[in-house]
Amino acid sequence: xxxxxxxxxxxxxxxxxxxxxxxxxxxxxxxxxxxxxxxxxxxxxxxxxxxxxxxxxxxxxxxxxxxxxxxxxxxxxxxxxxxxxxxxxxxxxxxxxxxxxxxxxxxxxxxxxxxxxxxxxxxxxxxxxxxxxxxxxxxxxxxxxxxxxxxxxxxxxxxxxxxxxxxxxxxxxxxxxxxxxxxxxxx
Ligand code: AMP
Numbered sequence: 001x002x003x004x005x006x007x008x009x010x011x012x013x014x015x016x017x018x019x020x021x022x023x024x025x026x027x028x029x030x031x032x033x034x035x036x037x038x039x040x041x042x043x044x045x046x047x048x049x050x051x052x053x054x055x056x057x058x059x060x061x062x063x064x065x066x067x068x069x070x071x072x073x074x075x076x077x078x079x080x081x082x083x084x085x086x087x088x089x090x091x092x093x094x095x096x097x098x099x100x101x102x103x104x105x106x107x108x109x110x111x112x113x114x115x116x117x118x119x120x121x122x123x124x125x126x127x128x129x130x131x132x133x134x135x136x137x138x139x140x141x142x143x144x145x146x147x148x149x150x151x152x153x154x155x156x157x158x159x160x161x162x163x164x165x166x167x168x169x170x171x172x173x174x175x176x177x178x179x180x181x182x183x184x185x186x187x
Pocket of ligand 1: 064165174
């Protein structure tokens with residue numbers, strides 16, 4: 001197994017954080033810790049966290065920090081994250097970043113890199129409005145890849161669907177939320 005690394009992938013919705021995180025995770029054998037995927041799993045299983053999170057996710061708003069931080073803290077404490085991880089979609093607020101510092105300190109580990117992926121807004125809007133995903137593993141396909149809603153995922157037994165928050169109105173709100181609450185993290 002490759003020596004572990006602790007990375008954060010930052011970037012607006014639709015820049016390709018998830019796609020790059022999946023590739024890196026497969027190549028390097030570091031677990032991908034995607035807060036969006038974890039929340040969607042909770043929504044699908046109707047857990048108490050999922051029921052609370054759905055309300056915010058459907059509107060394109062951020063799920064409150066305390067819910068997210070607890071979920072991530074628990075995830076990063078598991079044995080598979082001991083030698084490294086790729087954080088995808090977290091942190092998204094300055095408070096989350098500060099809480100992450102505390103979690104890393106408690107675990108006695110340090111970050112190796114933060115990568116910010118930048119893509120022009122027009123490209124993001126175009127991509128997200130074309131995006132279809134596997135409900136089960138999060139694999140992303142574009143409508144013009146020849147797959148349609150209801151088809152089977154090329155990677156797992158899951159089925160291809162469209163994320164509810166990829167509707168044009170919600171895409172706009174998510175980009176606005178990124179500018180208002182997440183972009184300042186880069187500084
Ligand atoms: P994503 O798949 O990363 O685009 O996340 C989908 C949705 O999950 C976001 O629009 C938020 O509602 C929620 N979410 C994911 N990660 C976070 C986070 N770190 N903080 C707050 N909400 C999040």
